[in-house]
Structure formats: C-alpha cells, structure tokens
C-alpha cells in the first residue's frame with residue numbers, strides 16, 4: 091500500500107489503491123444481505139443501483155501530478171513575466187480558487203495593462219476571473235476549451251488529497267498549500283447552489299484516522315460511526331461533510347463569467363516558451379496543467395490516470411462514499427463510480443476491463459448494504 095497522503099481520496103487514510111489489483115475490492119467484513127431502501131435519518135441509506143446496463147458513459151483523465159507539489163511561481167520570460175500555476179494532481183478542483191489567488195498575488199502587483207492566461211481548465215478559468223476581479227482585461231489562450239479538459243472529467247469532491255508526497259515537499263510549499271486550501275474552501279462555499287452545480291453532501295469513508303490534523307477544519311462535523319449507524323459492510327467508517335462540484339456545469343458557468351466580464355478566449359496551441367513569449371501581453375499566467383510537461387519541460391510532472399464509470403442519475407442518492415470499493419459521487423449528470431490512480435499512464439482512454447472491475451466492485455458493495463436501524 092502506498093502512503094496515504096499520496097492517494098487520491100481519503101480524509102487522511104484511504105485504501106482504495108487496490109481497485110486495479112483485482113482482489114478484495116469490497117469493503118472488509120462484508121455480509122451479503124439484500125439491499126433495502128430507507129431514509130438517512132435511521133442510519134440506512136438507499137443503495138446505488140449498480141449494474142453494467144446502467145452505465146451511460148465512461149471517461150478517463152490524466153491528473154497532472156508532481157511529487158513535490160503544485161507549482162505557483164513567478165519568473166521572467168524574456169522581457170515578460172510568467173506566473174506558473176499547474177501540477178495539482180487529484181486535487182485541482184479543490185485547490186483551484188486558492189492556488190489561482192496565490193498566482194494572482196504573485197503576478198498582479200505593479201502590473202499595468204492586459205493579461206494573458208494560457209489554459210481553460212479550472213486553473214485558467216479561476217485565474218482569469220481573479221485577474222478580472224482585480225480590474226485587469228484578460229485573454230485566455232488555449233488548446234482546448236470545456237468540455238474537452240481534464241477539469242471536466244474530475245469527480246469534483248472538495249478534498250485536498252492525491253497531489254503530493256509528504257516526504258518531497260518543503261515547509262514553504264506546505265504554507266502555499268494551506269493558504270490555497272483556505273481561500274478555496276471559503277470561495278466554493280459562497281458559490282453553493284444550482285447555478286454553479288455545487289452542493290454539500292455527507293460523505294462516508296472507510297478510515298480509522300484519529301487525532302488532530304491541520305486539515306481537520308475541512309472536514310466539518312466528522313464522526314466515527316458505530317456498526318448500527320451506517321449500512322456499509324465495514325468496521326471503520328467515518329462520516330464528514332464536504333462540497334461536491336458538478337464540474338461540467340461549474341466550468342461552463344465560469345467560462346460565461348469570464349466572457350460577461352469582457353474576457354476574450356482564443357483557441358491557440360503553444361509548442362515552445364518562445365511562442366508564449368511572443369504574446370502581446372506582458373504578464374502571462376501558465377495554467378496548462380499536464381501540458382507544462384512538454385511546453386515548459388517539467389519532467390517531474392507526470393500523469394496519473396483516473397477512470398470513471400457513470401451510471402444513470404439517481405436523485406435519491408444524497409451521500410457519497412469512498413473506501414476499498416472505490417468512490418461514489420452522486421451528481422445531477424449521473425452517479426460517478428471511481429476510481430483508479432494509475433501512475434505514468436499517458437493514454438486517456440477508458441479501458442473496458444478496468445471499467446468492468448470498477449462497476450463490479452461497486453455492485454458488490456451495493457449488494458452488501460445492510461440496514462441496521
């Protein structure tokens with residue numbers, strides 16, 4: 091098992107890396123009983139209706155992962171200034187507003203005139219909005235627009251995990267991480283609602299973590315549940331609350347917000363830093379995600395592939411879970427079943443065998459649901 095901090099999900103501990111190993115996918119200690127549908131108040135939860143026939147689409151995306159953490163740094167680019175804002179691994183939605191705010195704070199003071207942002211994923215769009223809010227005109231230059239970005243594929247849980255290795259980061263970077271998390275946490279809260287597709291949900295997670303941790307403020311109302319308080323076939327279940335972002339809707343709205351505020355968007359691909367330098371703007375934000383591997387030669391930046399199976403929507407599912415079986419996030423556009431965390435996989439296409447395993451794993455979990463109230 092890999093160190094917990096390096097995994098995609100989990101309050102502080104998550105054992106879901108076993109999905110592709112093909113064994114032991116169901117939460118430990120499971121007993122097979124017929125699933126029952128009751129209410130959350132009784133400790134029972136309606137199970138997800140999982141079957142291959144209910145899969146409406148499958149997706150795979152490449153998380154832009156750096157063991158030493160995301161890059162928010164300003165440097166000269168010839169006679170221009172470039173601020174990098176990329177490499178957020180499996181936590182780019184979570185950290186977006188905060189990381190982009192750090193980037194804006196590095197770039198904007200003392201600057202005059204229009205600003206360029208490269209990339210239209212979550213980092214590019216949030217950076218562009220913050221630049222506009224600070225009063226600067228902005229143009230986004232990008233190879234691809236939503237819905238064709240990695241950000242659109244993200245499950246959208248606000249959870250600061252799966253983006254660095256604990257033994258590779260510096261105290262200075264940790265301070266950036268905490269500052270980014272703090273602002274994101276507050277910014278997402280004021281956007282909750284149907285417009286941006288953001289909502290709070292109780293989340294059940296297989297974890298035996300205890301004791302104080304710097305990230306505790308981002309897990310409000312966390313509780314360790316007894317066997318009678320949840321329907322999962324597992325012994326160590328914790329429940330906390332967090333926000334979930336329907337990424338397609340969120341990114342569409344952000345794109346509109348940029349345009350309503352006068353921002354321009356130009357489809358353009360950059361092959362070299364020299365091409366970036368030839369832009370008319372004197373301040374440039376690099377929000378190219380995994381694209382920075384080729385464009386700026388960041389070899390530490392590596393893909394971590396994630397695959398999802400999406401089931402028909404089930405509006406009565408108003409909770410999420412994560413554990414040995416994988417994770418489940420319910421959204422208006424479907425029930426997301428994940429998830430894999432495959433290092434150094436550059437092929438962003440869903441693999442039918444892996445998808446079948448994901449579906450089978452969640453199906454076993456749903457069948458083992460028990461109602462103990």
Ligand SMILES: Cc1cc2nc3c(=O)[nH]c(=O)nc-3n(C[C@H](O)[C@H](O)[C@H](O)COP(=O)(O)OP(=O)(O)OC[C@H]3O[C@@H](n4cnc5c(N)ncnc54)[C@H](O)[C@@H]3O)c2cc1C
Pocket residue numbers: 150151152153154175176177178179180181182183184185208209210211212213214231232233234235239240241242243244245246247248249358359360361377378379380381382385395396397398429
């Ligand atoms: C399966 C999966 C599940 C995930 N779940 C979550 C989650 O629940 N919570 C969470 O917080 N995060 C999650 N993530 C992580 C999140 O998706 C990423 O961290 C985030 O999308 C990175 O955003 P970005 O804007 O940096 O990159 P991207 O979304 O990849 O955007 C990069 C932009 O740059 C452009 N670009 C790239 N190269 C060039 C170039 N050379 N020239 C011009 N333009 C260029 C691209 O076209 C694109 O517009 C998940 C990821 C995956 C794959």
